[in-house]
Structure formats: structure tokens, C-alpha cells
Amino acid sequence: MNAKILVLPGDGIGPEVIAKSVAVLEKVAAKFGHNFSFEEALMGGIAIDKTGNPLPEETLRQAEQTDAILLGAVGGPKWDNPTAPVRPEQGLLGIRRHFGLFANLRPVKVYPVLAEHAPLRRELLEGVDMLFVRELTGGIYFGSRQEQGDGDSAYDTMLYSTDEVKRVADVAFRAAQGRRKKVTSIDKANVLAAMRLWRRTVVEVHEDYSDVALEHLLVDAATMHLLTRPSSFDVIVAGNMFGDILSDEASVLAGSLGMLPSASLRSDTFGLYEPIHGSAPDIAGQGKANPTGTILSAALLLRYSLQLEDEAQAVEQAVEQTLADGARTADIAPKSGSYISTDEFADTVLSHI
Numbered sequence: 040m041n042a043k044i045l046v047l048p049g050d051g052i053g054p055e056v057i058a059k060s061v062a063v064l065e066k067v068a069a070k071f072g073h074n075f076s077f078e079e080a081l082m083g084g085i086a087i088d089k090t091g092n093p094l095p096e097e098t099l100r101q102a103e104q105t106d107a108i109l110l111g112a113v114g115g116p117k118w119d120n121p122t123a124p125v126r127p128e129q130g131l132l133g134i135r136r137h138f139g140l141f142a143n144l145r146p147v148k149v150y151p152v153l154a155e156h157a158p159l160r161r162e163l164l165e166g167v168d169m170l171f172v173r174e175l176t177g178g179i180y181f182g183s184r185q186e187q188g189d190g191d192s193a194y195d196t197m198l199y200s201t202d203e204v205k206r207v208a209d210v211a212f213r214a215a216q217g218r219r220k221k222v223t224s225i226d227k228a229n230v231l232a233a234m235r236l237w238r239r240t241v242v243e244v245h246e247d248y249s250d251v252a253l254e255h256l257l258v259d260a261a262t263m264h265l266l267t268r269p270s271s272f273d274v275i276v277a278g279n280m281f282g283d284i285l286s287d288e289a290s291v292l293a294g295s296l297g298m299l300p301s302a303s304l305r306s307d308t309f310g311l312y313e314p315i316h317g318s319a320p321d322i323a324g325q326g327k328a329n330p331t332g333t334i335l336s337a338a339l340l341l342r343y344s345l346q347l348e349d350e351a352q353a354v355e356q357a358v359e360q361t362l363a364d365g366a367r368t369a370d371i372a373p374k375s376g377s378y379i380s381t382d383e384f385a386d387t388v389l390s391h392i
């Protein structure tokens with residue numbers, strides 16, 4: 040098949056890990072007889088430096104002509120001035136919103152060979168395999184706001200409509216039907232009106248999915264349950280901010296934030312794929328970054344945007360074999376154990392495809 044992919048390397052370790060992910064897609068194309076073409080564009084801090092805009096028009100124009108977007112990471116101390124008129128993160132929020140990518144899928148899986156690396160006891164981690172479905176284009180991230188800096192108060196509004204909740208709940212229930220048939224919905228219905236609407240709507244949507252079990256958890260309780268009974272979760276559906284926070288917490292179960300991919304989708308096959316980690320400026324340029332999250336994001340791109348399931352699995356299996364070989368980047372190396380570079384790790388993945 041022919042596919043056009045827009046690559047947004049971004050800032051910090053973004054360019055290093057993106058290069059590995061592109062190499063993986065090129066290997067897949069060669070092995071399976073596909074023709075993938077790659078174009079690169081600016082977003083984030085680097086786009087601010089070069090154009091003054093974290094999400095240049097040119098980037099959006101290019102993105103509109105592609106089948107999928109592969110993104111590294113954005114942000115860094117250089118652009119972290121709280122009074123700056125533009126921030127790299129606006130690029131990320133802007134592109135999610137521009138393309139209406141309302142469903143953010145974040146699978147969290149514990150590789151048995153990494154279980155000892157996570158801070159929880161091994162027996163608690165057995166069988167952990169959950170899928171976060173985070174609402175990505177609404178809620179407090181996009182409510183009305185008064186920017187801070189010009190007064191002695193500031194606000195952000197958490198707003199959800201039933202349609203926004205319905206469509207993301209549908210994604211969650213459908214995903215659960217293909218998995219262990221359980222959805223946990225996260226809210227704060229005991230305090231927030233928007234979250235009462237969330238819960239009511241999820242209950243309504245559930246009527247169409249009688250084969251799926253539904254559980255509700257308040258977000259504060261959910262932070263505990265994620266650590267005390269992580270393997271009991273299948274699909275977790277949450278609003279924008281709670282999904283952001285809980286998916287970072289859950290990533291610890293996998294041993295490192297560097298392991299986890301994500302897909303941001305709408306109702307068709309177009310999507311944006313990025314690791315859930317940030318730009319890690321402290322280790323940028325040192326060959327220490329773990330490319331796994333970005334490589335697994337390429338696997339999700341193959342699965343969801345290109346519908347190439349065999350190819351997606353080939354990438355996921357190559358990562359598993361690489362870990363089984365004992366290959367470890369710095370973040371997943373045993374304490375005082377040795378580790379290999381981003382390049383060496385990615386080469387091992389490539390050799391297994």
C-alpha cells in the first residue's frame with residue numbers, strides 16, 4: 040500500500056526517537072512490500088524559534104495531505120518562561136484540536152521481563168494490560184479561560200457536552216468488546232457538575248453495550264486502585280485532565296514512561312501518534328532516550344491509520360524480542376547494570392522485524 044506520513048520531530052529527545060520510529064516503518068515497508076513516504080514539518084519549540092508560531096500554517100497544510108502524523112515530543116526549559124506569549128505545548132493542543140482528534144488511546148502493558156523494574160511487587164503486576172481512552176479535545180484543557188499574568192485571579196472552565204462524552208464513551212465500549220469486556224469510567228461526580236454529566240452520559244451509552252461491564256470510580260479513588268489492583272482494569276475512559284494524570288501514573292507500572300505509545304484518533308482512520316513521554320531535555324542528545332514508546336506508536340499508526348494489523352504485530356513482537364534479548368536503555372536498566380544506546384536498542388528492534 041502507499042501511505043504518506045507527516046513527521047514532527049519536535050524538541051529535546053523528539054528528533055532522536057522519531058528517527059528510530061521512521062527507520063522501523065521503513066523496514067516494515069521493505070519487508071511487507073509497502074511504499075511509505077515521509078515528510079517533515081515544524082511544531083513546538085523549534086517551530087517557535089524558526090517561525091514564531093508553535094504550529095505554523097505550513098505544518099497544518101502538510102498534515103492535511105497525509106494519512107497520519109508521527110510526533111516526537113515538544114517543550115523544554117528554553118521556552119518555559121510563564122510570561123512568554125507562545126508556548127510549545129500550544130502546538131500540540133492546537134493540532135489535536137484542529138484535526139478533532141478526540142480519542143486518545145494509551146495502552147499500558149507490563150512486559151514480564153521488566154516487572155522487576157517497576158516499583159510495585161511483581162505479583163501485583165501480573166496480567167496488567169489496560170487501555171486508557173482519554174478525551175482529548177474538550178474539558179478543562181479547552182474551556183474558557185482567563186490567562187494569568189494580568190490580574191490577581193485566573194480561571195479555567197471544565198465544560199463537557201453530552202455529544203463529546205458520548206463519542207469517546209463509544210470508543211471505549213467498542214474497544215472493550217474486543218478485549219476483556221470491562222470499562223472503568225473516571226469522574227469526580229461528587230463535586231463537579233461537568234463530571235455528573237459525564238457519568239450520566241456514560242451510563243446512557245452503556246445501554247447499547249450490555250455485554251460490557253461498567254464500573255465508575257472517582258478520580259481520587261482511582262489513583263489508589265491503579266496501584267492496589269492494576270490487573271483488574273481493562274479499558275479506562277476519562278476526561279482530558281484526569282486521563283492525562285492517571286495515564287502518567289499508570290505508566291510507572293510498565294517500568295518507564297519511555298515504554299508507552301499513544302494514538303489520537305477521530306471517527307475516520309486519520310490519526311496522530313506519539314509516545315506519552317515528554318521531550319526530556321535533561322538527556323537530549325546523549326543517546327540515552329528509550330525509543331520504545333515512539334516505535335510502538337508507529338505500530339499503532341500501522342494498526343489504526345493504515346489498517347495493517349500483521350505489520351503492527353510484527354513491530355510489537357520485535358520490541359518484545361528485543362527486551363527478551365536483555366537489551367535495555369538507561370531508563371529500564373537494572374540499578375548499576377549496564378545499558379545500551381538509543382541506536383543500539385533500535386538496531387536490535389530492526390533486526391527482529
Ligand code: IPM
Pocket residue numbers: 114128131132283315
Ligand atoms: C500529554 C502531555 C500534554 C498534555 C502536554 C505536553 C500539553 O502531558 O500528552 O499527556 O497535557 O496533554
Ligand code: MG
Pocket residue numbers: 283284287
Ligand atoms: Mg501528560
